[in-house]
Amino acid sequence: MRFSERKLTERNTIKIKQRKEVNIGVVIFLFVLVYLTVNVYVPLSKTEISIYEVPVGKIYSKDTFKGLIVRDEVICRAKSSGYVNFYFREGDRVSRNESIYSIGTDASVYTRLASDKTGIKLSSDEISEMKDHINKTYAKATAFSDYEAAGDDIMKYYRRTIDKKVMLKLNEAVRITGRDVGFEIVRSECSGIISYHIDGYSNVNTSNFNTAMFKDEQVAESVYTTDKIDEGAVVCKVITSDDWNIIVELSDQMYTELAGQKNLSFTIDSGRKLTAPVSFMKCGDTYFAVLSLDRYVSEYTSERFVSISFDTEENEGLKIPVSSLVYKDFYRIPSAYFIKAPGEEDTDKRGLIIERHDPDSGEKQYAFLETDIFLEDQGFNYIGADHIGSGEYITTPDRNESTVLYMFTVKLEGVYNINNGYAVFKRIERIENGDEYVLVKKNTSSGLSAYDHIALKGQNATEGALIY
Numbered sequence: 001m002r003f004s005e006r007k008l009t010e011r012n013t014i015k016i017k018q019r020k021e022v023n024i025g026v027v028i029f030l031f032v033l034v035y036l037t038v039n040v041y042v043p044l045s046k047t048e049i050s051i052y053e054v055p056v057g058k059i060y061s062k063d064t065f066k067g068l069i070v071r072d073e074v075i076c077r078a079k080s081s082g083y084v085n086f087y088f089r090e091g092d093r094v095s096r097n098e099s100i101y102s103i104g105t106d107a108s109v110y111t112r113l114a115s116d117k118t119g120i121k122l123s124s125d126e127i128s129e130m131k132d133h134i135n136k137t138y139a140k141a142t143a144f145s146d147y148e149a150a151g152d153d154i155m156k157y158y159r160r161t162i163d164k165k166v167m168l169k170l171n172e173a174v175r176i177t178g179r180d181v182g183f184e185i186v187r188s189e190c191s192g193i194i195s196y197h198i199d200g201y202s203n204v205n206t207s208n209f210n211t212a213m214f215k216d217e218q219v220a221e222s223v224y225t226t227d228k229i230d231e232g233a234v235v236c237k238v239i240t241s242d243d244w245n246i247i248v249e250l251s252d253q254m255y256t257e258l259a260g261q262k263n264l265s266f267t268i269d270s271g272r273k274l275t276a277p278v279s280f281m282k283c284g285d286t287y288f289a290v291l292s293l294d295r296y297v298s299e300y301t302s303e304r305f306v307s308i309s310f311d312t313e314e315n316e317g318l319k320i321p322v323s324s325l326v327y328k329d330f331y332r333i334p335s336a337y338f339i340k341a342p343g344e345e346d347t348d349k350r351g352l353i354i355e356r357h358d359p360d361s362g363e364k365q366y367a368f369l370e371t372d373i374f375l376e377d378q379g380f381n382y383i384g385a386d387h388i389g390s391g392e393y394i395t396t397p398d399r400n401e402s403t404v405l406y407m408f409t410v411k412l413e414g415v416y417n418i419n420n421g422y423a424v425f426k427r428i429e430r431i432e433n434g435d436e437y438v439l440v441k442k443n444t445s446s447g448l449s450a451y452d453h454i455a456l457k458g459q460n461a462t463e464g465a466l467i468y
Contacts, residue, residue, distance in 0.1 A: 049467050050456035051418065054448055057319030057439065063254065066214055067268075067291075067308040069300060071244035073202040074190055076236045078103060082184075083228050084235060087164045088194045089157065090224075091298045094238065096191045101235060103184050126161060133157050192238040195301035196224040202237060206245055211286050214249050220304050239297060246291040248308050255280070255287035257312055264291065265311040272296070273311070317431045317439040318448055324415045325438070326458035328425050329385035330374060331408040338381055339397050342368055355393040355402050366395070375412075375427065375446045385409065386463070414447075415454045416461040421468050423461040426454075 078084070082103040094100055122130070137150045137157075197220040204213065223234050246268075250258070258264065264278045276291045291308075300306070333352070341349045351370035358365055375382040390406035414427040426448050428440040443449055455461040 049418065049423075049461055049465075051453050051467075052321060052324060052456040054318050054320065054450060054452045054454060056316060056442070056450050057437075058316055063251070064307040064309045065248050065250060065254065067246040067248040067306045068201070068204070068209060068213060069244060069246055069304055069306060070201070070204050070206060070209065071239055071297060072241040073195075074192070074238045074240055075198070075202055075234055076100075076186075076188075076238065078229055078231055078233050078235050079186070080184060081105075081229065081231050083226065086196075086224060086236070089161075090194065090196055091301050092194050093298070094188045094191060094194055096189065097187050098191075099185050100188045100194065101186050103186065103229075103235075122161065122165070130158065130161065186235075188238060190238055190240050192240040193298050193301060195237050195239060196222050197302040197304075198223050198234050198237060199304050201304055206247060206281075206290055209247055209283070211249070211284050217305055220302060222302075239301060242297055243292070243294050244297045244300075245293070246306065246308065248289040248291065250287045250289055252287065254310070254312075255289075258289060258310065264289070266291065267309045267311070268300075268306050270307070270309070272299075318442045318450060319437050320415060320428065320440055320448075320454070321437055321456060322434075324454050324456060324458045325413060325428075326415065326425075326461075327411045327413055328463070330382045330410055330412050331385055331388075331405055332380050332382055332410045333394070333405075333408045335376070335379055335381050337394055337396055338371075338373075339368070341370055352388075352394045353397065353399075354388075355395045366399075377445070382410075382412070384463075415458055416463075417448065418453050418455055418461070418467045421466065423455065423463060423465045423467060425463055426452075 080103060082105050084101055084103050086101045088094055088100055134154055137153055141150045199218045199220040201213070201218065223236065229235070258278070259280060262277060263275055265273065265275045267273050274293065274296075276293050278292070279290045281288050281290065337352055338350045339353065341347055341351060349370055350373065351368055354367045354369050356365050356367070357363065369388060371383045371387055373381045373383060388405060390404075390409060392405050393402050394405060395402040412425075412427045413430075414425050416423040417426045418424070427444070427446050428438075428448065429444050430438050430440055432439040441447065448454070455467075461467075
């Protein structure tokens with residue numbers, strides 16, 4: 001009985017494999033390791049790219065052209081030798097027969113007035129004007145050399161203010177004594193604006209200028225001095241009219257763009273923006289624009305040549321940062337070299353016939369290479385240069401003409417589009433160039449559309465690179 005019981009027991013017994021215990025710590029460690037790998041390696045494998053959203057915009061022309069200021073000017077010359085005392089500042093207005101300076105053989109007018117116990121005193125208004133001039137002068141200074149020049153300008157301003165006060169005292173002395181106390185008082189023969197900057201263009205006008213004046217530019221020199229001058233020397237000039245002109249030398253392209261307009265908006269020396277009537281003329285082979293103004297002449301009394309930029313607005317397009325621009329190699333291949341994939345006549349897939357030589361027999365062998373056509377333009381197809389080596393030969397379908405691929409190598413300008421999270425080259429067609437941006441056509445073949453996302457710095461991206 002015991003035997004049978006043992007046999008039965010063994011016959012009905014099921015052996016169960018012992019299950020191994022799971023180490024939860026190892027599982028957590030492996031999970032953390034995988035997590036760290038994904039979150040550290042993947043970001044490191046991606047290129048850090050700043051994104052720029054392409055807007056529709058316009059770029060104003062930044063080309064500058066040389067302008068020659070012409071105006072009605074009368075030159076004043078000394079009638080005798082001596083030391084000059086000026087009584088008006090650059091740009092001040094004077095009336096006809098008004099005392100504008102005095103000249104005498106004595107260098108120290110201040111010594112002659114030393115006996116005047118009242119001295120030279122400035123009024124509260126004159127002090128206020130001087131403070132305002134000092135503040136404005138130093139506000140324009142940006143470099144150390146500017147501060148030095150500003151100091152000189154302020155001293156000249158102070159001297160002119162004092163000279164004007166001296167003039168009043170001299171006039172009073174002449175009135176009381178009836179003598180000129182050794183000085184000749186010179187009065188203006190006409191009304192206008194005083195300037196002490198003299199050049200060789202005072203007699204130039206819109207009728208007698210020539211192109212050589214724009215090439216051999218004469219720099220205006222200041223005649224304001226405390227040194228002794230000779231008889232006949234230029235003392236100052238008087239600008240007799242508020243009407244003045246700027247004659248601007250134009251390029252042929254700018255003339256074509258501006259011709260026919262009656263008024264132009266422009267900027268002088270990257271500062272003041274003005275709009276003025278314009279006329280056009282041709283001198284030799286060069287076109288000129290003549291801008292007619294009737295204001296602000298007093299602000300340009302020391303200027304003869306200025307830089308003019310016209311506010312010409314170009315066609316609307318896509319505004320692209322210059323930093324985004326890149327070049328990529330392509331093959332520009334005549335479309336006659338392309339055939340449809342053999343045996344797939346209903347497909348749009350096309351490619352090239354590659355010609356090679358068998359290394360053993362030397363016989364020609366032909367193979368079909370399907371290609372992605374980047375652009376079709378005027379009988380040519382563009383394919384990426386990374387599709388096939390530049391040393392390969394391709395042949396026409398009739399096998400009558402073979403050419404090595406590097407003969408078709410060109411560079412296309414474009415940007416890297418990253419709309420889908422990876423970099424894709426898109427070509428551009430420029431409309432206008434700017435210093436920081438270029439304007440390009442929108443919705444061109446294999447090009448960009450408004451609000452596309454592109455790499456701000458094109459050199460940091462590569463074709464197919466994962467961005468995000």
